[in-house]
Amino acid sequence: MSRLNIEIKNLNKYYGKKQALQNVTLCIEQGMFGLLGRNGAGKTTLMKTLATLLQKKDGEITVCGIPIENAGEIRKIVGYLPQEFSMYPSMNVSEAMDYLGILSGLSLSERRERTEMLLKKVNLTEHKGKKVKALSGGMKRRLGIAQALLNDPKVLIVDEPTAGLDPEERVRFRNLLSETAEDRIVILSTHIVGDIEATCEDIAILDSGKVLYRGTVDQLLDTAQGKVFTKAADRNELPKLKQELAITGMHTQGKKVYVRFLSEHAAAGAEACEPNIEDAYMLYLLRNGSYTPLSESEFGSGGDR
Amino acid sequence: MLFLQELKKTVFSVAYAVFVIVTILSLYSQGALDFGDSRITMPRPGENYGTTQKEIPEIIMPAALEELWGEFCENNYRTYPIGFIKHVKLSDREQQQVAEILSEITGVSKEEILRMRQDYAAHAGTGNNNGANTDFVIGGDGNIQAGSDGSYVISLPENDTDNAQVPKDVNDLSITAAPETLLSVRGDMAYSRFRILMQQVDDILGSGSSYAADSLIGFGVVPLTYEEAVQRYNAFIDSDKITGGYARLFSDYAVAMTMSILPVFLAVLMCTKDRRSKMSELIYTRNVSALKVILSRYLAVITAVMIPIILLAYISNASVWGQYSGSEMDYLAPLKYALGWIMPSAMISAALGMCLTELTNTPIAIAVQGFWWLFDVNAGIRSVASSYALFRLAPRHNAGAMSCFRTQDYLDNFRRLVTNRLLFAVLSILFIAITVIIYEARRRGSINEKFSFKKTASN
Numbered sequence: 001m002s003r004l005n006i007e008i009k010n011l012n013k014y015y016g017k018k019q020a021l022q023n024v025t026l027c028i029e030q031g032m033f034g035l036l037g038r039n040g041a042g043k044t045t046l047m048k049t050l051a052t053l054l055q056k057k058d059g060e061i062t063v064c065g066i067p068i069e070n071a072g073e074i075r076k077i078v079g080y081l082p083q084e085f086s087m088y089p090s091m092n093v094s095e096a097m098d099y100l101g102i103l104s105g106l107s108l109s110e111r112r113e114r115t116e117m118l119l120k121k122v123n124l125t126e127h128k129g130k131k132v133k134a135l136s137g138g139m140k141r142r143l144g145i146a147q148a149l150l151n152d153p154k155v156l157i158v159d160e161p162t163a164g165l166d167p168e169e170r171v172r173f174r175n176l177l178s179e180t181a182e183d184r185i186v187i188l189s190t191h192i193v194g195d196i197e198a199t200c201e202d203i204a205i206l207d208s209g210k211v212l213y214r215g216t217v218d219q220l221l222d223t224a225q226g227k228v229f230t231k232a233a234d235r236n237e238l239p240k241l242k243q244e245l246a247i248t249g250m251h252t253q254g255k256k257v258y259v260r261f262l263s264e265h266a267a268a269g270a271e272a273c274e275p276n277i278e279d280a281y282m283l284y285l286l287r288n289g290s291y292t293p294l295s296e297s298e299f300g301s302g303g304d305r
Numbered sequence: 306m307l308f309l310q311e312l313k314k315t316v317f318s319v320a321y322a323v324f325v326i327v328t329i330l331s332l333y334s335q336g337a338l339d340f341g342d343s344r345i346t347m348p349r350p351g352e353n354y355g356t357t358q359k360e361i362p363e364i365i366m367p368a369a370l371e372e373l374w375g376e377f378c379e380n381n382y383r384t385y386p387i388g389f390i391k392h393v394k395l396s397d398r399e400q401q402q403v404a405e406i407l408s409e410i411t412g413v414s415k416e417e418i419l420r421m422r423q424d425y426a427a428h429a430g431t432g433n434n435n436g437a438n439t440d441f442v443i444g445g446d447g448n449i450q451a452g453s454d455g456s457y458v459i460s461l462p463e464n465d466t467d468n469a470q471v472p473k474d475v476n477d478l479s480i481t482a483a484p485e486t487l488l489s490v491r492g493d494m495a496y497s498r499f500r501i502l503m504q505q506v507d508d509i510l511g512s513g514s515s516y517a518a519d520s521l522i523g524f525g526v527v528p529l530t531y532e533e534a535v536q537r538y539n540a541f542i543d544s545d546k547i548t549g550g551y552a553r554l555f556s557d558y559a560v561a562m563t564m565s566i567l568p569v570f571l572a573v574l575m576c577t578k579d580r581r582s583k584m585s586e587l588i589y590t591r592n593v594s595a596l597k598v599i600l601s602r603y604l605a606v607i608t609a610v611m612i613p614i615i616l617l618a619y620i621s622n623a624s625v626w627g628q629y630s631g632s633e634m635d636y637l638a639p640l641k642y643a644l645g646w647i648m649p650s651a652m653i654s655a656a657l658g659m660c661l662t663e664l665t666n667t668p669i670a671i672a673v674q675g676f677w678w679l680f681d682v683n684a685g686i687r688s689v690a691s692s693y694a695l696f697r698l699a700p701r702h703n704a705g706a707m708s709c710f711r712t713q714d715y716l717d718n719f720r721r722l723v724t725n726r727l728l729f730a731v732l733s734i735l736f737i738a739i740t741v742i743i744y745e746a747r748r749r750g751s752i753n754e755k756f757s758f759k760k761t762a763s764n
Contacts, residue, residue, distance in 0.1 A: 048750065051586075051590050052589075052590065052748075052749065053586060053589055053590065053748070053749070053750050054749075054750035055749055055750055055751060071749065072592060072594070075590055075591060075592040076592045078590065079590075080586065080587075080590040082586040082587070084583055085583050085584065085586060085587055086582055086583040086584060087582060087584050087587070088314070088578065088582045088584060089582060090317070090318075098310075099310050100587060100588075100591065102306050102307050102310055102593075103307065103588055103591035103592075103593040103598075104591050104592060104593070105591075105592055105593060108306075147587060151591075151592070
């Protein structure tokens with residue numbers, strides 16, 4: 001049996017003249033893998049390419065040893081949950097699972113068995129007779145995971161799965177993903193740092209189609225050690241601070257404002273503090289020239305960021 | 306299994322319910338669901354056996370001339386360019402052209418023709434006329450007698466160009482005052498030349514008139530002889546086995562009114578449903594082949610549209626079974642005609658719908674099929690040959706129940722019909738093959754990335 005991994009070498013992808021992916025090289029092993037990046041970073045393009053929904057311009061991709069060009073074989077071992085999806089609204093949960101099971105080439109007994117097991121896993125058993133259109137956002141996402149696991153894939157690709165979910169559903173969904181990653185590769189694409197922090201050990205940061213970082217979460221945090229500071233200042237100084245500092249957070253207290261910022265060197269009057277993943281992520285964007293300063297309105301709102 | 310799922314999806318949809326209702330209402334409105342009052346009986350000597358159309362120049366030419374003269378006088382020509390009646394009013398220059406043609410056909414000078422028309426107009430203005438076609442006798446006495454041997458005796462005006470062709474007294478040509486005045490086809494007028502001239506009239510009128518070369522036979526109405534009536538009846542009994550004729554009549558209505566156009570709606574909805582339900586990517590990433598998806602969906606649409614049609618064909622056909630009890634009947638005739646005659650039209654309608662929808666991701670196929678259907682159906686049934694033309698979307702045949710379903714015409718044109726139906730079946734398969742290729746290309750992003758760049762690139 002071939003190794004459970006995904007190898008991407010020098011992957012390039014264009015939309016017309018715009019390059020969406022630039023020499024992307026990644027090796028993804030079993031377990032949860034987080035792909036972090038802003039909107040437009042190329043995450044969905046990479047995910048869709050791995051799911052055979054887009055064709056690469058050049059480079060090499062193998063999924064568990066199978067070249068991506070062999071789309072038929074890839075589809076047998078990949079499960080995909082797109083960012084935006086739904087199902088035929090007139091179908092109920094069981095019918096939708098059954099229909100997709102048929103499309104996955106499962107026999108009747110396999111479909112029954114897998115549907116029952118997966119609905120139980122995603123806690124939708126008691127809703128199996130409910131129309132898809134009647135499901136809440138969270139339930140629909142869980143159904144999405146269930147359908148993606150129908151063919152027991154070696155690779156599960158999940159694109160922005162927690163967008164729009166309330167905190168409780170988000171936590172439940174993260175746990176579900178972590179459970180499914182026990183015996184397969186799960187690639188989680190998101191722009192929400194918290195999702196990555198809670199579920200992934202291995203991550204990559206993608207920006208403007210390029211891989212800015214590849215490594216573990218701990219290594220990412222290490223790179224930001226000594227680069228994150230806090231500083232108290234008068235609120236009137238905010239516009240000036242905005243010009244001078246790469247601010248990642250702030251909160252106000254009376255006439256004082258406490259800013260958290262990134263800097264390669266210690267700044268006067270500032271105290272070094274423990275970085276979090278968000279800081280480290282922002283540091284990579286800053287180094288890549290992609291850091292976007294907070295706007296005036298964001299400064300004016302007060303409170304924590 | 307996938308086929309059954311797709312069939313279920315199709316059948317349990319609002320669009321399908323609408324399809325069934327529209328189909329039933331359309332056929333019911335034409336009386337195609339109940340032929341109970343159209344029993345065909347063995348002809349008896351001395352009866353009126355109805356008429357038939359034959360390309361007999363001696364009949365066609367005077368009849369066509371009469372029609373043309375009447376419309377020329379009123380400057381009100383009836384045409385059917387896309388089936389619906391259109392009254393054409395010609396300009397003075399065009400009327401002059403028609404007058405020239407009338408002149409060549411009759412031997413009467415163009416100036417005289419125009420003066421006669423002015424007289425007509427003057428009488429019409431005083432309210433003395435009841436219509437040119439009724440009071441103005443043209444083309445001889447029009448006396449056509451069917452001989453007992455099947456021949457026709459046609460009384461024509463004297464062929465004296467000096468006297469008969471040119472009216473002795475033009476005043477006699479006044480519409481109401483001189484019903485016996487003759488304006489007849491020149492004796493030396495060759496039928497081939499007549500056809501050319503009439504086609505020119507049709508061209509002036511913008512086509513779609515009864516003067517078109519392939520429509521002229523419509524003027525060749527002759528009474529059926531007893532022997533022909535018996536022969537027609539025997540063909541109905543022996544070849545059609547009674548039910549075949551009724552099945553053909555039903556097919557004629559069904560293929561023209563519903564099955565050449567309605568399946569495209571179901572096909573388009575089927576193909577856009579994934580996108581509308583945001584389910585495309587969930588399906589694209591399955592390991593099912595594009596061929597299996599498209600073929601299952603196509604067969605589901607065809608099955609869904611054919612089931613009610615076959616049922617209605619049997620309901621329609623069974624309405625006459627009781628009237629022929631004791632006679633030998635072919636009870637499979639409704640099924641045979643539904644599959645052989647109707648289904649290829651449904652196939653091409655659905656196939657074109659799926660192909661264009663997958664290609665463009667729009668419902669443009671409905672417009673394309675709609676225009677094709679409108680053009681084809683309204684091409685009418687001017688002649689047997691045009692009804693069985695190679696590219697006829699909806700082959701037409703029956704002129705009505707009392708025609709005994711034109712069994713002989715059907716048998717004579719059977720190979721043309723089969724060729725037509727096979728052609729459409731093959732074209733349908735070709736469209737489906739193209740659809741499979743498009744679907745796979747869209748699935749791999751080869752088409753999507755060209756048309757949906759912004760959406761894809763925004764994440």
